[in-house]
Amino acid sequence: MVRAAGVAGLCRVWLVGKAGRVTAKRVDAASGTRDFLAADVRAREEAFALIRQTFDRYGFEPLQTPAFERLELLTGKYGEEGDKLVFKILRRGEHEATGEADLALRYDLTVPLARVVATYGSQLPSPYKRYAIAPVWRADRPGKGRFREFYQCDLDVVGSTSPLADAEVVCALADALSALGVPEFRFLVNSRKVLYALLDVFDVPGPVGGRALIVLDKLDKLSPEAVAGELLGLGLDAPTATRLVETLSGPDADASVRKALAGSDAGREGLAEVDQLIALSVGQVGEHRIGFSGSLVRGLDYYTGPIYEVSAPGMPGSIASGGRYDGLVAKLGGPDLPACGGSLGVERILPLLPAKDTAGTGLDVALTVLDSDSSADLARIAGGLRAAGLRTGVYLGSSGKLARQLKWANDQHARYALLYGAAEREQGAVTVRDMRTGDQHAVPIEEVTAYLTGRRAE
Amino acid sequence: MVRAAGVAGLCRVWLVGKAGRVTAKRVDAASGTRDFLAADVRAREEAFALIRQTFDRYGFEPLQTPAFERLELLTGKYGEEGDKLVFKILRRGEHEATGEADLALRYDLTVPLARVVATYGSQLPSPYKRYAIAPVWRADRPGKGRFREFYQCDLDVVGSTSPLADAEVVCALADALSALGVPEFRFLVNSRKVLYALLDVFDVPGPVGGRALIVLDKLDKLSPEAVAGELLGLGLDAPTATRLVETLSGPDADASVRKALAGSDAGREGLAEVDQLIALSVGQVGEHRIGFSGSLVRGLDYYTGPIYEVSAPGMPGSIASGGRYDGLVAKLGGPDLPACGGSLGVERILPLLPAKDTAGTGLDVALTVLDSDSSADLARIAGGLRAAGLRTGVYLGSSGKLARQLKWANDQHARYALLYGAAEREQGAVTVRDMRTGDQHAVPIEEVTAYLTGRRAE
Numbered sequence: 001m002v003r004a005a006g007v008a009g010l011c012r013v014w015l016v017g018k019a020g021r022v023t024a025k026r027v028d029a030a031s032g033t034r035d036f037l038a039a040d041v042r043a044r045e046e047a048f049a050l051i052r053q054t055f056d057r058y059g060f061e062p063l064q065t066p067a068f069e070r071l072e073l074l075t076g077k078y079g080e081e082g083d084k085l086v087f088k089i090l091r092r093g094e095h096e097a098t099g100e101a102d103l104a105l106r107y108d109l110t111v112p113l114a115r116v117v118a119t120y121g122s123q124l125p126s127p128y129k130r131y132a133i134a135p136v137w138r139a140d141r142p143g144k145g146r147f148r149e150f151y152q153c154d155l156d157v158v159g160s161t162s163p164l165a166d167a168e169v170v171c172a173l174a175d176a177l178s179a180l181g182v183p184e185f186r187f188l189v190n191s192r193k194v195l196y197a198l199l200d201v202f203d204v205p206g207p208v209g210g211r212a213l214i215v216l217d218k219l220d221k222l223s224p225e226a227v228a229g230e231l232l233g234l235g236l237d238a239p240t241a242t243r244l245v246e247t248l249s250g251p252d253a254d255a256s257v258r259k260a261l262a263g264s265d266a267g268r269e270g271l272a273e274v275d276q277l278i279a280l281s282v283g284q285v286g287e288h289r290i291g292f293s294g295s296l297v298r299g300l301d302y303y304t305g306p307i308y309e310v311s312a313p314g315m316p317g318s319i320a321s322g323g324r325y326d327g328l329v330a331k332l333g334g335p336d337l338p339a340c341g342g343s344l345g346v347e348r349i350l351p352l353l354p355a356k357d358t359a360g361t362g363l364d365v366a367l368t369v370l371d372s373d374s375s376a377d378l379a380r381i382a383g384g385l386r387a388a389g390l391r392t393g394v395y396l397g398s399s400g401k402l403a404r405q406l407k408w409a410n411d412q413h414a415r416y417a418l419l420y421g422a423a424e425r426e427q428g429a430v431t432v433r434d435m436r437t438g439d440q441h442a443v444p445i446e447e448v449t450a451y452l453t454g455r456r457a458e
Numbered sequence: 459m460v461r462a463a464g465v466a467g468l469c470r471v472w473l474v475g476k477a478g479r480v481t482a483k484r485v486d487a488a489s490g491t492r493d494f495l496a497a498d499v500r501a502r503e504e505a506f507a508l509i510r511q512t513f514d515r516y517g518f519e520p521l522q523t524p525a526f527e528r529l530e531l532l533t534g535k536y537g538e539e540g541d542k543l544v545f546k547i548l549r550r551g552e553h554e555a556t557g558e559a560d561l562a563l564r565y566d567l568t569v570p571l572a573r574v575v576a577t578y579g580s581q582l583p584s585p586y587k588r589y590a591i592a593p594v595w596r597a598d599r600p601g602k603g604r605f606r607e608f609y610q611c612d613l614d615v616v617g618s619t620s621p622l623a624d625a626e627v628v629c630a631l632a633d634a635l636s637a638l639g640v641p642e643f644r645f646l647v648n649s650r651k652v653l654y655a656l657l658d659v660f661d662v663p664g665p666v667g668g669r670a671l672i673v674l675d676k677l678d679k680l681s682p683e684a685v686a687g688e689l690l691g692l693g694l695d696a697p698t699a700t701r702l703v704e705t706l707s708g709p710d711a712d713a714s715v716r717k718a719l720a721g722s723d724a725g726r727e728g729l730a731e732v733d734q735l736i737a738l739s740v741g742q743v744g745e746h747r748i749g750f751s752g753s754l755v756r757g758l759d760y761y762t763g764p765i766y767e768v769s770a771p772g773m774p775g776s777i778a779s780g781g782r783y784d785g786l787v788a789k790l791g792g793p794d795l796p797a798c799g800g801s802l803g804v805e806r807i808l809p810l811l812p813a814k815d816t817a818g819t820g821l822d823v824a825l826t827v828l829d830s831d832s833s834a835d836l837a838r839i840a841g842g843l844r845a846a847g848l849r850t851g852v853y854l855g856s857s858g859k860l861a862r863q864l865k866w867a868n869d870q871h872a873r874y875a876l877l878y879g880a881a882e883r884e885q886g887a888v889t890v891r892d893m894r895t896g897d898q899h900a901v902p903i904e905e906v907t908a909y910l911t912g913r914r915a916e
Contacts, residue, residue: 007830027531027573027791030561031523035574041520057844059821059851061868063498066491066607067525067563067593068545073485087526088548090559092597099557103488103547105525115485116493124495125869127854135525139550149524162852164827167837175844279834281822285843309589333485369622379625383742386515386633393517394626396585396618411583412517439834 008072032140032148042361042425043150047350048133050179055131058172060155065112067137068103075104077111077332085138087148105137109154114332117158117253121335126161129168129252133346155281156341158329163273166324166409167280169342173310173320173375180354181353185312185319187285188293189278192303192323193270198257198294200266202244208234216248217297224249248295257294276308302328305340319345362413364390365452366435368405370421377445378420381430384449388454409435416452490598490606493769500819502609505808506591508637509611513589516630518613520553521588523570525595526561535790537587543596545606563595563790567612567800572790575616579793585617587626591804605805614799616787621731621864624782625738626765627800631778632743634802639811643770643777647736647750648762650781651728656715656752660702666692674706675755682707706753715752735764760786763798773810819873821909822848824893826863827908828879835903836878839888842907848914867893874910 029035036044052062072084088101095102106112109132117128133153140146155172170187177185195216199209215230222230224245231241247256261267274292282290298307298321305324312319321422322342330336365385367378378394385392393412395405402419409417419431419440429442434453443451487493494502510520532544546559553560564570567590577587577814583906591611598604613630615623627643634641652675657667659880675689680688682703705714716757719725732750740748756765756779763782770777780800788794823843825836837853843850851870860877867875877889877898901909 018653027528028577029573030526030528032526033526035524035577036520036522037578038519038521038588041522044522045520057849058848061496062503063495064494064499064502066493067487067595068488068491069608070485070488084551087550087561088554090546090548092545093542097557099555103545107549115487119486119493120495129851129854131495135524149526157854161856162827162854164833164837164852165854168854171837171841173546217490276833280837303887308850325837369620375622375734376741379622379629379738380741381627386742389515391515391517393587394622395621396615396620396626397585398619398914403736 011419030148032142032146034149039361043353043355044350046155047180047346047353051176051344051346052131054176054179055155055172057211058129060129060131060172063113063116065106065109065116065132066410069112069115069136071101071104072287073104073115073333074107074111078107082107085140087137087139092289096238098187106134107138108136108166109134109152110156110328111332113154113156113158114329114334116336117337119272119330126338127157127165129157131155132257139305145348145351146272150347151443153346154341154342155344158334158337158339159337160340161326161338163276166277166340169322169340170277170281170290170308172285173322173342173344174281174289177310177312177320177349180349182312182315182319182349183308185289187281187290187310188306189274189290189308190296190298191270191273191294191306193266193273193305194261194294195270195297197261197264197267197270198244198247201260202240202247204236204240204244206238212236212244213297215333216244217248219245219295237319247268252351254292254294273306276307298323302331308342315348317345317348319349321345338413362391362415362457363393363409364415366390366409366412366414366417367392367394368402368409368417368419369395370400370402370405370419374420375424377425380450381418381445388449388453390449392450406433416455418448466562473788475651480639490600491607492607492767497819499812501813502808502887505638505804505811506609506611509591509634509802509804510589512634512637513613513630515633516587516613516626518587519583519631520591521571521574521590523564523567523574523593524588526594527561527570527573527857529559529562531562531573531791532569538567540565541597543893545597548574562812564592565596566594567592567610568786569790571612571614571616572787572792575787575795576792580663585615587613587615603806603809608805611802612799613802614797616792616796617795619796621734621738621782624735624798627780627798628735628739628748628766631780631800631802632739632747635768635770635778636806638807640770640773640807643747645748645766645768646738646754647732647748647766648751648754648756649728649731649762649764651724651731652715652719652752653728653755655719655722655725655728656702656705659718659725660698660705662694662698664681664700666694670694670702671755674702677703677707677753712752714748723838731764735766756781760789766800768846773806773904775803775806777807779803787891821851821867821872822847822873822876823850824867824870824872825850825852825874825876826860826867827853828858828860828863828877831880832878832883835883839876839903839906843910846907846911848907848910864891874913877902 067324068089073373086107087105089103090096090104091100093393135149137149142148155169186434195213204212211234212231215227219227227247228241247260278290296309302325304326307323309318310320326338367382369378382392382394395408407416414435417433417435424430429444430448431440432443433440526547544565547561547564548554549556549558549560568766593607595607596612600606613627653671662670669692670689673685677685686699686703705718708828734750754767760783761781765781767776768778782798784796787797825840827836840850840852853866864875872893875891875893882888887902889898890901891898
């Protein structure tokens with residue numbers, strides 16, 4: 001028999017066959033996805049709340065967009081490889097048979113931002129400082145630490161060319177990392193202008209410049225020789241390739257970049273941009289946590305100004321990154337506004353944070369149910385405890401045995417258990433058991449809430 | 459040029475053509491979806507937090523499952539009509555051309571719950587008390603108040619037959635409604651056993667019983683005559699149809715139901731179940747907020763015991779509902795466990811709550827930027843204010859004019875504006891402007907954080 005879903009958000013409907021049965025077999029979660037049980041949900045929510053508070057303090061505003069967008073909004077935005085990773089939603093009803101898609105799951109948070117800026121225009125504050133912490137979906141091959149549903153955490157300033165905007169993003173990212181409890185981290189800062197000036201100084205032909213930068217970005221993974229080899233493959237001559245690699249690698253790379261750019265106006269401008277961002281951020285971020293890195297490339301060619309990545313001891317790759325991307329909002333379909341922004345790699349950071357004490361998530365009070373005549377009294381006692389803010393559980397299992405119910409209370413990490421049977425009922429009292437010490441005290445029913453809230457304050 | 463997404467959660471990649479341009483046109487949000495800008499996000503998050511706190515206090519645990527499931531998990535669970543409303547996700551890569559789907563967006567929160575119970579079994583507490591507040595997706599025709607992405611808010615107890623479990627759900631729903639600020643509401647309680655006993659007493663043939671109940675559920679919308687007419691259409695004889703409708707409608711319906719069931723063991727059992735649930739809940743919910751309703755049907759035939767709906771003056775339909783559904787978890791592919799649960803109609807309730815004062819979401823302090831030489835000092839001042847927990851914005855626009863910047867501060871609902879130009883710099887002071895009164899005071903830079911945190915405490 002078929003039940004229609006009458007009310008959005010309220011009704012839950014299932015096919016129940018004429019015989020009242022649905023044949024169902026066990027089905028696993030979709031590959032690359034995760035279920036989060038209580039402890040994980042709590043840890044993640046707590047982390048997200050800390051990040052939100054930090055971004056709020058900087059005057060960034062939250063934005064929530066739908067999980068899916070029209071397919072045409074996403075198509076062509078992520079490159080050929082990226083397009084393949086977009087989850088597409090089949091058309092519905094009579095169109096389902098076409099096998100075509102018209103919607104797609106959000107692949108990142110920036111294309112929706114550009115759409116929102118295009119849609120709401122002057123309704124938004126100017127500049128628009130927004131953050132978003134939300135899942136995105138990518139049909140990547142699932143693997144260790146790689147999921148098809150994962151959270152991104154972005155903050156962006158749309159509509160400002162001020163260097164203070166870049167500094168706000170950097171400082172907010174740093175504050176968020178500190179709030180999350182990441183003990184040490186370091187911002188490496190560079191500018192695309194520095195990199196383009198370098199290409200110019202070394203006479204790298206314009207058309208291969210972008211690709212040369214992507215190759216140079218591999219200097220932290222490949223040997224200098226291997227990188228030089230790849231540059232040759234792009235058509236650079238051997239002396240140029242070698243000098244580029246030598247300038248950008250080695251312990252004195254930053255000094256040699258500055259030296260190489262001494263005679264370039266564009267290079268000096270780029271270096272000034274880097275120095276200014278560091279100067280505006282260092283007070284908040286800390287002297288040892290931010291510095292210039294001439295070899296930082298960020299292999300994404302939409303960046304137009306300062307760029308940065310954050311690394312942390314014991315955490316693989318970068319845990320945050322960002323930069324200025326003045327042309328991107330227009331490219332994504334929004335108005336032609338300058339912008340800068342950054343991302344916090346929450347999915348990388350969260351698993352590496354120290355586990356929280358589980359004590360806080362246990363019950364404050366566990367109520368045993370020793371006979372059914374106690375139910376109404378217990379419901380009333382539980383109501384009083386909850387109204388006082390105590391996390392209170394009532395035994396809902398089928399055993400009437402005290403030992404079994406105390407085991408349940410223990411499994412729930414209960415601080416106190418309440419025993420209430422025929423004897424207690426007669427006396428109008430409750431036996432309060434301290435689950436740590438095993439001590440028991442009789443407390444009059446009317447006083448039990450005050451007694452336990454008082455204990456919690458101790 | 460194509461950039462690969464190297465890092466889940468971190469990289470943002472776009473197709474940027476060889477000429478550095480992507481042609482993009484404006485694309486709207488998908489129909490039936492909503493963007494939530496800052497004020498809406500805040501109002502919703504605040505409401506969700508209140509609900510979570512309430513459910514937590516009852517010892518319910520949060521659960522988060524992925525947005526999509528394997529298609530086979532959802533297929534056949536929601537009836538023919540429901541199946542059509544499931545958003546299906548196209549297979550990817552070489553399989554995309556088949557036009558087939560292998561995944562589907564979550565349609566409700568209960569099928570995922572059954573999957574989790576099946577998957578995690580004894581890893582979960584027993585009974586498993588879980589809540590979930592999360593979006594679901596249905597390809598319904600978008601319309602007034604009807605969306606394709608909307609939040610559900612469920613709490614369920616899996617693995618308990620105790621009447622205290624039903625009462626916990628009822629009390630938690632009532633507490634959540636109170637926490638949200640719904641001023642008045644009323645739980646109407648019935649039991650499927652009452653309804654089945656009525657069908658029995660009136661000699662309604664077994665095979666049409668379920669459908670007769672669905673027709674009777676329309677008594678709150680249709681006239682008694684129209685409902686009786688539909689019952690005739692099911693094959694009931696005229697006297698039976700008339701007597702059923704008479705018993706269940708009118709001001710004395712509850713008394714006439716009790717009277718009709720006086721001689722039925724099953725009927726008395728059902729009524730006892732109703733009375734017990736009310737007795738266990740009334741202390742917490744309040745005398746005037748809960749009562750028996752013999753005509754409440756809940757047109758969902760998976761319910762097996764007590765059922766309830768909540769109505770509120772000024773809110774259309776029911777704003778919460780639930781009941782006991784002992785066979786459902788098994789039907790949905792989980793183990794054969796008793797269960798009960800309820801839903802809060804958050805999407806119905808949220809738009810009807812009184813709007814919050816926007817003052818709390820404005821800036822505490824707005825920093826004007828009167829010349830570029832001030833930037834480093836301003837960044838430092840802003841850092842100090844934020845570290846003290848003050849929501850602080852720095853002017854990031856392009857105007858150097860004070861009037862323009864003060865307008866920005868006003869638009870940001872800033873409580874105070876800081877003015878810091880050449881004159882102030884010379885004196886090592888900041889001019890603090892009270893945005894309500896227009897009063898201005900010079901405050902030494904080192905004291906400005908203390909000055910403003912002190913003011914906030916006033």
